[in-house]
Amino acid sequence: MxxxxxxxxxxxxxxxxxxxxxxxxxxxxxxxxxxxxxxxxxxxxxxxxxxxxxxxxxxxxRPDLKRGNFTEEEDDIIIKLHSLLGNKWSLIAGRLPGRTDNEIKNYWNTHIKRKLISRGIDPQTHRPLNSTTAVAVTTTAIVGANACLDFRNSTPPSKESTNSINETTNNLCMPTKDNSSSVHDTKCNSTTTEESRPTPPPPEEENAASHALDLELSIGLPFQSNYTKNASFNSSSSAESKAFFDFLRPEKATPSTAAVVVARAMCMCWQLGFQNQVCSNCQSYNGLYRSSYC
DNA sequence: AAAATGAACAACCGCAGATCG
DNA sequence: TCGATCTGCGGTTGTTCATTT
CATH class of the missing domain: 1.10.10.60 (Homeodomain-like)
Known part of the structure; x- marks a missing residue:
């Protein structure tokens, strides 16, 4: 045809x-x-x-474009978002006002990639270049767990995975003082297996991943919005998964969708900017609930 | 000064999802 | 429900500019 x-x-x-x-x-x-x-x-x-x-x-x-060099702060945001979203340039661009997906993509390929490689970090996995074994094992583990929150996959969360996200929401958490843990440490309190733990990255990666960076992905909304309070969340609701992806697109996101999505996908530690310490709830530095909850 | 090389960026291409009739 | 069409995305290529030899 x-x-x-x-x-x-x-x-x-x-x-x-x-x-x-x-x-x-x-x-x-x-x-x-x-x-x-x-x-x-x-x-x-x-x-x-x-x-x-x-x-x-x-x-x-477009008149609203911001021309000129990227700032260090923008670099950090791009790296952080890329570690969460993968090559979803349009989503990343949506979080950087005045920047286009094409611009960010080019900038990634010409600058940031090299920057990360020079730091010994794989720009695709955001893990140390010499830890391929650990990465492979970890990836397998996550995929095996249905990768419930794998942002790098453009496919919206399945009903099952959305369920899993729901089960882990609205849990206030505070960071522990376990500074000996690695950035990607996966001390998940559920089914994560020993072998699925990645090799601790070097301190350099902490900088690259910019854990201390508060990206304000929550748009500063409290958890207890009317929506989150009153809506009876049907975890299999396609509207909810739609809200999740709408959230990643600022032009579509409404305050309610943002609140819902953040509440469901992100741990509170993310909102509070505690990403430099392992969180006792989500058991990660990046505020994302681990797939092992799925 | 000229050629070679590499970096940066603009633009194109093909595909997939969304929309419409 | 299905096919045609449109839009947007991500990967890739081509061109220009800067730097090095």
Whole structure:
């Protein structure tokens, strides 16, 4: 069957945009707003594919873009979010106002990757480069546990996994003083097996992962919002898993969805900025409940 | 000064999910 | 319910600029 091409390729320009093309696109969007990228080129008098127009606008012409170098703080946020989300550039970009997914992706590939490697950290796994065995074992363990909160998988949580998340929510926790534990220590109080514990990373990784960084992913909402108080959470609710993914998209997230999601997926230690100490509840440094709860 | 090399960034491509009729 | 279409995402490629030899 196959799909029709997004545009008539024979009559479209490719390559770098000219100033005139940029101006036409800006003028059109100012007058008519975004939307219907397919018909936009013709309407705006551009010999470009709709996708190309969209990309140009989003990555380069949008007025709210923040150009210029990334700050150290942005670096830390990107690293932290990447460790949670993987290559979900659009989600990461959603947490960095003024930055685009493409920009972050490029920046990751050209700067941060190298930075992490020079620190002896695998940029994909965020673990020490020489601990591949431990990583493999850990990964297996997590997958075996249905990876209930594996953000690196773009598939929304299954009903079962959402259930698991529910069971671990609203538990206030405070960090322990166990500073001897590693960043990724998995002293899970349930079924995590001994062999699933990863090798403790070197102190350097702690910096890289920036555990002390409070990203305010909770948007500062209290747990006891009306939603969280009153809603009878049906763990198999698709609305809830939708809320989770909406949360990761700021333009879609509402205060209620954010509160719900944070309450369900993140431990309180995350919100309180205790990520530099192992938490007695979630048993991790990153505020994420371990998959062993699943 | 010129060529070679590497880094940075813009843009393209193909795919998957969402939406609509 | 299903197919067609649209949109957005992530990976990859191509081009430009800077640095090194």
């Amino acid at each position: 196959g799909r029709s091409p997004c545009c008539e390729k024979a009559h479209t320009n490719k390559g770098a945009w000219t100033k005139e093309e940029d101006q036409r696109l800006i003028n059109y969007i100012r007058a008519h707003g975004e939307g219907c990228w397919r018909s936009l080129p013709k309407a705006a008098g551009l010999l470009r594919c709709g996708k190309s127009c969209r990309l140009r606008w989003i990555n380069y012409l």
